[in-house]
Amino acid sequence: QVQLAESGGGLVQAGGSLRLSCVASRLTSSRYAMGNYYAMGWFRQAPGKEREFVAAISWNGGSTLYLDSVKGRFTISRDNAKNTVYLQMASLKPEDTAVYFCAAVLSGIQSLSPRRSAYDSWGQGTQVTVSS
Numbered sequence: 001q002v003q004l005a006e007s008g009g010g011l012v013q014a015g016g017s018l019r020l021s022c023v024a025s026r027l028t029s030s031r032y033a034m035g036n037y038y039a040m041g042w043f044r045q046a047p048g049k050e051r052e053f054v055a056a057i058s059w060n061g062g063s064t065l066y067l068d069s070v071k072g073r074f075t076i077s078r079d080n081a082k083n084t085v086y087l088q089m090a091s092l093k094p095e096d097t098a099v100y101f102c103a104a105v106l107s108g109i110q111s112l113s114p115r116r117s118a119y120d121s122w123g124q125g126t127q128v129t130v131s132s
Contacts, residue, residue: 001121002026002038004102009126012092016130020087022102022123039107040078040085041119044098044128051101053114055087063110070096092130099125 008020024038041056055076056065064076073092078085085102103119113119 002104004121004123006102006123006126009128011129014094014130014132016092017090020100022085024083037106037108038104039112041103042087043101043103046098056112058110059108063112065112094130094132097130099127101125
């Protein structure tokens, strides 16, 4: 497992943009370089709702997956040299308001999963509030 720390949340008006960051650090030693070979995902949870998948990216950035409602507005990317994954959010809507969580799973393949159970490391979350 890895330790994940999100940042970048805040209050923004509808139509605005935010960039979330998630820094990963290893808790245990590994033959793999830190941050590599981990598929990363972003999930969100609004009050009274289930945590839902937002986006995911494979270990080398070669594959991405998005929730339909954020396609064309959100972009997931990663910088393995910095052990960081980003979620660039544009054209934000009030319905995007939620706590956003970073997730990770050791995976050297390009296939990505939107299921919560597929990820075994989670951050504490960062609040994103979009006002109308």
